[in-house]
Amino acid sequence: MGRAPCCAKEGLNRGAWTVVEDNILTDYIQTHGEGGWRSIPKNAGLKRCGKSCRLRWLNYLKPDIKRGNISHAEEDLIIRLHRLLGNRWSMIAKRLPGRTDNEIKNYWNTNLRKKVKGKEPNKVDEPAGVIRTKAFRCTGVFIAPQPPKEETATLDTMVVPEEPSMMNQDLVNNAATSLESQSNDGALSMAVPDINSSDFSMHFDIGDHSQTDIFDSEFWKACNLDNVLEEGSTSGDTNDPWPSSDQFLMFSDEMIKDWIKDD
DNA sequence: AAAGACACCAACCGCGCACCG
DNA sequence: ACGGTGCGCGGTTGGTGTCTT
Numbered sequence: 413m414g415r416a417p418c419c420a421k422e423g424l425n426r427g428a429w430t431v432v433e434d435n436i437l438t439d440y441i442q443t444h445g446e447g448g449w450r451s452i453p454k455n456a457g458l459k460r461c462g463k464s465c466r467l468r469w470l471n472y473l474k475p476d477i478k479r480g481n482i483s484h485a486e487e488d489l490i491i492r493l494h495r496l497l498g499n500r501w502s503m504i505a506k507r508l509p510g511r512t513d514n515e516i517k518n519y520w521n522t523n524l525r526k527k528v529k530g531k532e533p534n535k536v537d538e539p540a541g542v543i544r545t546k547a548f549r550c551t552g553v554f555i556a557p558q559p560p561k562e563e564t565a566t567l568d569t570m571v572v573p574e575e576p577s578m579m580n581q582d583l584v585n586n587a588a589t590s591l592e593s594q595s596n597d598g599a600l601s602m603a604v605p606d607i608n609s610s611d612f613s614m615h616f617d618i619g620d621h622s623q624t625d626i627f628d629s630e631f632w633k634a635c636n637l638d639n640v641l642e643e644g645s646t647s648g649d650t651n652d653p654w655p656s657s658d659q660f661l662m663f664s665d666e667m668i669k670d671w672i673k674d675d
Numbered sequence: 676a677a678a679g680a681c682a683c684c685a686a687c688c689g690c691g692c693a694c695c696g
Numbered sequence: 697a698c699g700g701t702g703c704g705c706g707g708t709t710g711g712t713g714t715c716t717t
Binding site for chain 2: 518
């Protein structure tokens with residue numbers, strides 16, 4: 413028995429959406445909210461598949477969608493995240509507010525793939541060392557101190573800002589506590605560092621927690637890393653939260669190798 | 676100016692997962 | 697525990713615009 417199609421294909425419009433269809437869908441969702449995609453075409457009077465409606469809304473009509481002109485900082489972040497995550501476009505998109513997975517995927521395929529391949533000729537589409545969010549295990553995270561000013565941060569440098577306002581001892585303590593409390597199997601441990609120490613660094617084992625868990629974790633929030641990104645914005649646009657290329661949170665190759673180590 | 680090649684990107688497709696009864 | 701349903705994801709396709717010859 414095959415899988416039932418998501419909707420009957422007969423009598424449905426296909427291809428590019430018209431302005432009228434866009435308006436109908438927008439009006440309907442603004443009135444009734446997102447969700448229930450399968451029922452939207454019928455209720456809104458659209459001759460479209462529910463999936464198609466969802467895609468159109470999420471990738472094009474949604475009000476907070478930022479279109480076009482992917483900045484240098486965004487491009488930089490996409491490359492870095494792709495290096496970490498591979499083709500996990502939705503995860504990458506989550507770190508780029510206003511950008512959709514489809515847009516990032518297209519941008520990668522049309523612009524960045526060539527660029528990255530050119531820089532790293534031996535790379536395949538899915539770079540070695542990407543974090544597979546399900547199959548791979550992340551066993552440790554190491555946060556290194558900020559490099560000296562004159563030292564240019566590389567793709568392999570993970571940076572945490574020095575300013576106490578962004579990351580103070582309380583936050584670090586809270587981060588450790590919150591992340592540990594999220595570990596229900598006791599697999600996680602973390603040494604709380606002294607951030608005033610000149611060789612401040614944090615290293616902790618995170619057991620079976622995935623990359624997704626890290627991004628969504630209280631730890632990430634407690635470390636105020638999203639604010640760190642905002643502080644680093646270089647575009648001058650207050651809606652553009654993205655930092656300059658030397659201010660990103662990155663993971664060293666060593667860490668990545670450790671994460672993907674098959675145990 | 677015309678035709679072919681190439682680039683871009685919106686949309687489609689099929690699969691897997693989560694949820695619910 | 698199981699099957700059905702809805703949703704989200706990543707890969708792919710195809711239409712359209714732009715560039716090159």
